[in-house]
Amino acid sequence: MTAADLYNDRILALARSRTGAGQLEGPCVRVSRDNPLCGDRISLDLRLEGGRIVGLAHRTRGCLLTEAAAALVAQLALGMTPGEAQALVRHVQDLLAGRPCASTPGELRVFAPVAAVKSRHDCVLLPFAALAEAAASANA
Amino acid sequence: MNSEVTELRRAFPIFAAVPPPFHYLDNAATAQICHSAAEALHAFETRGRANVKRGVYRLADAATAAFEEARTAVAAYLGTDDPSEIAFTSGTTMGLNLAAHVLSPRLGPGRAILVSELEHHSNIVPWQMAAERTGAELRVAPVDEEGRLLVDRLEALLDERVAVVAIAHVSNVTGILVDVARVGAAARAVGALLVVDGAQRVPHGPFDVRALGCDLYAFSGHKMFAATGAGAIWIRRELAEELPPFLGGGEMIARVSFAGTTYARPPHRFEAGTPAIGPVLALGAAARWLLTLNWQTVRRREEALTARLLDGLAALPAIRILGPRDIRDRFGIVAFEVAGLHAHDVCQLLDGFGVCTRGGHHCAQPLMDRFGTVASVRASLAPYNDEADVDALLTGLEVISRKFR
Structure with a gap:
């Protein structure tokens, strides 16, 4: 695994897309998560209607991997049920552990090269963990 | 090259x-890790392994002798000829936690601890915990825009309520050397004790710890070219005699009974349980090697x-x-x-x-x-x-x- 594998064009494009950057107006669930290793932080807003995620926005202060993961979270979560959103984090954990399953959404595989770099797993997981927490609390 | x-x-x-x-x-x-430290670690674990301060057979006696020689070498590196001032720890973090614990009886409501803005978390969190435990106040001396400690401002925060000043010798972020001697003089003037986080100073050459005017000085072995798992804290002898133990257990006692337990004299009072013997021997070897440079x-x-x-x-x-x-x-x-x-x-x-x-x-x-x-x-x-x-x-x-x- 080289730095070029890790910072491939798809990851860089995702990070630079800033998809979902901003905040939701009106009632929503808001969670914040920190990466204690580096102090990175994501604040994520989520709105649920009719049992589906209809709004998501985030303020992310992080490395390229965290920024890319936050953008992908914003792309994938809209229209999902809270349960489906919570399942995403498990798919990412499996992918990073080097054992993706058949049902792992193809979009997540962009992070497959990160599996080889243990110290960066949390960078990718942070936005997905924030999504899972927000989804659980919106569903409560 | x-x-x-x-x-x-x-x-x-x-x-x-x-x-x-x-x-x-x-x-x-x-x-x-330097060769001599790696060799000391390996030699102990493969050719000289026995517990220290316990057995009387030759292997154990040799291990104990080597352990105490390591203490002497570390003391020499810090410019002191009194090895009893050196207590082995697992590293700087444990040393600073030890300090916060054994100094806690001097803290309480109406007393204060003074740290600075440039500290490593290891020299902040143990004092926050001590403040919470005892009701003492935690004061923070600021730094300037370059990260240099504003010693004037630190001195202004010192009064007779301050029982402990805890400060880094060298910043782990900027490499800035703190004028510990000046801080020590100011602390002494109000009767406060000075604890120094020496983790980033110790690898840069021997010095005279007593000349700094501090009371406790903690550091790690793995930053000074020895193994992970062992470090030490220097405690001024007169103070060490007065301090309570840190952890309780084997090796730190004089006599145990249900009527009451008495404690060993320093430094053993601060060394409960089996220490990281190999890493301590490596620390001693590294100190000896560093002294040759x-x-x-x-x-x-x-x-x-x-x-x-x-x-x-x-x-x-x-x-x-x-x-x-x-x-x-x-x-x-x-x-x-x-x-x-x-x-x-x-x-x-x-x-x-x-x-x-x-x-x-x-x-x-x-x-x-x-x-x-x-x-x-x-x-x-x-x-x-x-x-x-x-x-x-x-x-x-x-x-x-x-x-x-």
Whole structure:
């Protein structure tokens, strides 16, 4: 695994897309998560209607991997049920552990090269963990 | 390569083991182990293994003798001929927690602890916990925009309510050397004790700990070219005699009965349970080896390398150095940011050039807050570093800035 594998064009494009950057107006669930290793932080807003995620926005202060993961979270979560959103984090954990399953959404595989770099797993997981927490609390 | 550096590198097994390019600039986190320390560790575990301070058979007696010789070597490195002032710990963090614990009886409502804004979390959190436990107040001395401790402001925060001042000797972010002697004099004037986090000073050469005017001085072995798992705290002898134990258990007692237990004299009072014997022997071996170096030469070379690093960084666009730009009163630790790039990404990309650096908040979040940032890249030097290491870092940064910003 080289730095070029890790910072491939798809990851860089995702990070630079800033998809979902901003905040939701009106009632929503808001969670914040920190990466204690580096102090990175994501604040994520989520709105649920009719049992589906209809709004998501985030303020992310992080490395390229965290920024890319936050953008992908914003792309994938809209229209999902809270349960489906919570399942995403498990798919990412499996992918990073080097054992993706058949049902792992193809979009997540962009992070497959990160599996080889243990110290960066949390960078990718942070936005997905924030999504899972927000989804659980919106569903409560 | 400079012939002195070539010679020094022969004393470190890592340089024969890792293929080039290998530019190790993460010494402030963990320095490489020197041959004599590695050999002491290996020899103990494979040829001399027995518990210390217990058995009377020859193997155990030899282990105990070696353990106490390590104590003598560490004491000599700190300029003291009294080994009983050295208590072995697992490292600086444990040393500072030990200090916060044994000094707690001097704390309480109406008393205060004074730390500074430049501290490592290891010299903040144990004191926050002690303040919570005892009801003491925690005061914080500020630093200026370069991260230099404002000693005048620290002195203004000192009054007779302050029982403990806890301060780093050298910042793990900026490499700044704190005027501990001045802080010590100010602390003594109000009757406060001075605890020093020496983790980043100790690897840069021997010194006279008593001349600093402090009362407790904690440091780690793995940053001074020994093994992980062992460090030490120097405690001024007169004070050590008065202090209560830290952890309870075997080895730290004089006599145990259900009617009451009495404690061993220092330093054994502070060493409960079986210590990390191999790493302690490695620490002693590293101290002995370090004492053989010509520190005038080593320091001169480190200063020149630090200047080369600072000048090189200043010449690159988009680099912001956190801390002073000059080499006055500092050691070879330099933190910086690359505009538009996160520290972890920079460190990951530098790894592609064989350059090992640290990215993050360096366990100094209050200082990062003071610098108005969350994370930075840190390069830290050791005697085995040379111009090629610094130049590899600068070249890597130049390429990364061009490609990724």
